[in-house]
Amino acid sequence: MNLDNTHTSNFLSSVGCEKPIIQAPMAGVQDSRLAIAxxxxxxxGSLPCAMLSLEQIENEITNIRTHTxxxxxxxxxxxxxxxxxxxxxxxxxxxxxxxxxxxxxxxRDISNTGGRQPFNQExxxxxxxxxVPVVSFHFGLPNDNLLEKIKNSGAKIISSATTIAEAKWxxxxxxxAIIAQGLEAGGHRGMFLxxxxxxQLGTFSLLPNLVNxxxxxxxxxxxxxxxxxxxxxxxxxxxxxxxxxxFLLAHEANTTDRHxxxxxxxxxxxxxxxxxxxxxxxxxxxxxxxxxxxxHTSAPPFPYASFVTDxxxxxxxxxxxxxxxxxxxxQNACLTxxxxxxxxxxxxxxxxxxxx
Ligand SMILES: Cc1cc2nc3c(=O)[nH]c(=O)nc-3n(C[C@H](O)[C@H](O)[C@H](O)COP(=O)(O)O)c2cc1C
Numbered sequence: 133m134n135l136d137n138t139h140t141s142n143f144l145s146s147v148g149c150e151k152p153i154i155q156a157p158m159a160g161v162q163d164s165r166l167a168i169a170x171x172x173x174x175x176x177g178s179l180p181c182a183m184l185s186l187e188q189i190e191n192e193i194t195n196i197r198t199h200t201x202x203x204x205x206x207x208x209x210x211x212x213x214x215x216x217x218x219x220x221x222x223x224x225x226x227x228x229x230x231x232x233x234x235x236x237x238x239x240r241d242i243s244n245t246g247g248r249q250p251f252n253q254e255x256x257x258x259x260x261x262x263x264v265p266v267v268s269f270h271f272g273l274p275n276d277n278l279l280e281k282i283k284n285s286g287a288k289i290i291s292s293a294t295t296i297a298e299a300k301w302x303x304x305x306x307x308x309a310i311i312a313q314g315l316e317a318g319g320h321r322g323m324f325l326x327x328x329x330x331x332q333l334g335t336f337s338l339l340p341n342l343v344n345x346x347x348x349x350x351x352x353x354x355x356x357x358x359x360x361x362x363x364x365x366x367x368x369x370x371x372x373x374x375x376x377x378x379f380l381l382a383h384e385a386n387t388t389d390r391h392x393x394x395x396x397x398x399x400x401x402x403x404x405x406x407x408x409x410x411x412x413x414x415x416x417x418x419x420x421x422x423x424x425x426x427x428h429t430s431a432p433p434f435p436y437a438s439f440v441t442d443x444x445x446x447x448x449x450x451x452x453x454x455x456x457x458x459x460x461x462x463q464n465a466c467l468t469x470x471x472x473x474x475x476x477x478x479x480x481x482x483x484x485x486x487x488x
Contacts, residue, residue, distance in 0.1 A: 150174035153373050155170040155177050160460075189258060209248050212250065290309045329405060352373050356374075419459065
C-alpha cells in the first residue's frame with residue numbers, strides 16, 4: 133500500500149508517459165483535441181473510437197501525431213453482438229410510444245443504423261498498421277486472433293474490469309494492465325461476464341481486491357475527480373488513475389452546453405444507472421426519460437436499444453429539450469471544475485505529487 137504522497141505509474145512509465153493519469157476515453161463528448169491536450173500535459177490522452185469510421189480513426193490518429201510527440205491511447209468497444217429481433221424492437225417501441233407521440237414521431241422513424249460496432253478485423257488491421265502505443269477496450273476483449281494482431285503490433289493493451297472474476301479473465305488473456313471500474317464511474321459500465329448490477333463493486337472495494345488478487349498494474353477508475361480522491365486511489369494500491377467526468381468541463385472537450393450546465397447545477401448530485409439509451413448499463417444525470425424508465429427489462433441488448441431511443445433524443449434536442457438525452461457523468465460529478473486539461477490534471481495531481 134502506498135501512503136507516500138508522490139506517485140509514479142509502472143505501467144504508464146513503461147509507455148513513456150510522465151504522469152500517472154489516463155484521461156478516460158469518452159465517446160460522444162471529446163475527440164483528438166482533448167487527447168492531445170492531455171498528452172502534452174504529461175498524462176495519457178485517449179481517443180474514443182467506438183463511434184468513428186475507419187477513415188475518421190485514421191485522421192484523428194494523424195492529428196494526434198501531428199500535435200504531440202507523447203504516447204496516447206485509442207479505445208474500442210469489444211462487445212459481442214447478440215440476436216436482435218423485430219419482436220424486441222416492437223416491445224421497446226411500445227414502451228417509448230407515448231414519448232414518440234409527444235414529439236410527432238411514429239414507428240417509421242425508428243433507425244436501423246448508428247449502433248456502436250464492435251472491434252472487428254478491418255479495425256484491427258488499421259490499428260495494427262498504425263502502430264499505436266496503447267489500445268484500451270471496454271466490454272471485455274475482442275476474439276483471440278484480433279487480440280493477437282494488436283499485441284503483435286507492439287501496442288500495450290488494457291481493459292476494464294468491474295468484478296474480480298472479470299479481472300481474472302482479463303489477466304488470463306495476457307494483457308498489460310487492468311482498469312478497475314468502480315460503480316461510481318460515469319458512462320457505460322464495462323461489465324461483460326455478469327449482467328447483475330447488484331453484484332457490481334464500488335471503487336473502494338474493487339480496487340484493493342484487484343490489487344490483492346491480480347498480478348498486473350491496476351488502474352483505478354470511478355469517482356476520482358480531485359487530489360483527495362486520487363490520493364485515496366494510490367493509497368489503495370492503484371498504479372495509475374483513469375479519470376473521465378472531471379474532464380467533461382475541460383476547455384478542450386466537446387461536452388454540449390446543456391450537459392455542462394447540468395454538471396454545474398444541483399442535478400450533478402443526482403446520477404443513476406440506466407440501460408435505456410443503448411441497452412448497456414451506464415451512469416448519467418437524471419432527466420425525464422431516465423427518471424421514468426431507469427433500468428428497463430424491455431430495452432433490447434447493447435447497442436440496439438439506441439435504434440428506438442436515438443430518434444426521440446434527436447427530435448427532442450431539435451426542440452431544445454434535453455430530457456431525452458444521455459448526459460453521462462459519475463457520482464462525483466458535483467466536484468468537477470472548468471479549466472484547461474493542464475489545469476484539471478494539476479488539480480488532480482498537484483506537481484508536488486508526481487514522483488520521479
Ligand atoms: C461521458 C462519458 C463517456 C464515456 N465513454 C467511454 C468510452 O467511449 N469508452 C470507455 O472505455 N469508457 C467510457 N467511459 C467510462 C470511462 O472509461 C471511465 O470508466 C469513467 O469515466 C471513470 O469514472 P469517472 O467518470 O467517475 O471518472 C465514459 C465515461 C463518461 C463520463
